[in-house]
Amino acid sequence: IKITNLEKVYRTDEVETIALNKLSMEIKKGEFVAVMGPSGCGKSTLLNILGLLDDPDAGSFIFNGQEIAGFNERQRADVRKRNIGFVFQSFNLIDELTVFENVELPLIYTGVKAAERKQKVEEVLEKVQIMHRRNHYPQQLSGGQQQRVAVARAVVNNPKLILADEPTGNLDSSNGNEVMELLTNLNEQGTTIVMVTHSEHDARYSHRIIRMLDGQTVTENILV
Ligand code: ADP
Numbered sequence: 001i002k003i004t005n006l007e008k009v010y011r012t013d014e015v016e017t018i019a020l021n022k023l024s025m026e027i028k029k030g031e032f033v034a035v036m037g038p039s040g041c042g043k044s045t046l047l048n049i050l051g052l053l054d055d056p057d058a059g060s061f062i063f064n065g066q067e068i069a070g071f072n073e074r075q076r077a078d079v080r081k082r083n084i085g086f087v088f089q090s091f092n093l094i095d096e097l098t099v100f101e102n103v104e105l106p107l108i109y110t111g112v113k114a115a116e117r118k119q120k121v122e123e124v125l126e127k128v129q130i131m132h133r134r135n136h137y138p139q140q141l142s143g144g145q146q147q148r149v150a151v152a153r154a155v156v157n158n159p160k161l162i163l164a165d166e167p168t169g170n171l172d173s174s175n176g177n178e179v180m181e182l183l184t185n186l187n188e189q190g191t192t193i194v195m196v197t198h199s200e201h202d203a204r205y206s207h208r209i210i211r212m213l214d215g216q217t218v219t220e221n222i223l224v
């Protein structure tokens with residue numbers, strides 16, 4: 001990931017908010033980076049752009065060797081589906097679908113055939129140790145189990161990049177540590193991870209902390 005002079009401005013009626021102010025940073029393949037900073041400094045805006053959910057107003061965003069800034073929604077969705085997995089603070093599982101079906105969704109979106117889907121879903125459910133709950137619904141699981149399902153869904157497509165937004169924010173410390181161990185394992189297998197967190201404890205699982213303030217990086221070189 002190479003971001004140069006990235007700008008994002010939100011405009012509502014009278015007010016203009018500069019969320020990203022000529023932000024620049026570089027994240028190498030295989031890194032595990034924590035992004036920290038006070039509320040409102042632009043962390044979510046940055047993750048949305050890195051996740052190709054939103055488009056910057058100006059600047060350059062090179063992902064996987066390709067200039068993404070200026071891509072339309074369809075082009076972004078195409079790159080997103082095949083390369084990026086998301087883990088959110090609130091899990092964001094679909095309550096009406098079982099564990100298996102939730103994790104299967106990204107494979108359906110990318111057109112994987114049923115037999116291969118079953119194999120891949122089972123493999124990843126084993127990895128996060130939730131196979132025994134495959135036919136349960138999210139509400140029947142503890143918070144830690146739900147987040148493990150969410151991590152399984154994020155990685156089932158073998159993404160190059162995982163974006164995690166406060167992944168332990170709704171978990172107690174023991175479940176939180178389990179999720180951090182899981183992310184660490186995925187990183188050791190080669191997946192790049194960018195994690196927004198308020199937790200200094202969680203940040204220590206990363207290689208590097210990027211600190212942000214007012215839409216800019218304060219420092220991107222605090223080695224952990
Ligand atoms: P963080 O995730 O670090 O809390 P955000 O990226 O959510 O920060 O927000 C950065 C700034 O942009 C804040 O001042 C916030 O109020 C503003 N902002 C975020 N989203 C919107 C939006 N949809 N409309 C208007 N302002 C927004």
Ligand code: ADP
Nearest residue numbers: 133136137138139140141142143144145172175
């Ligand atoms: P935690 O203390 O980690 O939040 P819970 O007390 O929520 O855990 O859950 C303990 C165990 O009970 C978990 O294995 C979970 O899957 C199971 N469980 C919790 N709620 C339900 C439910 N409504 N139906 C079936 N199993 C449940």
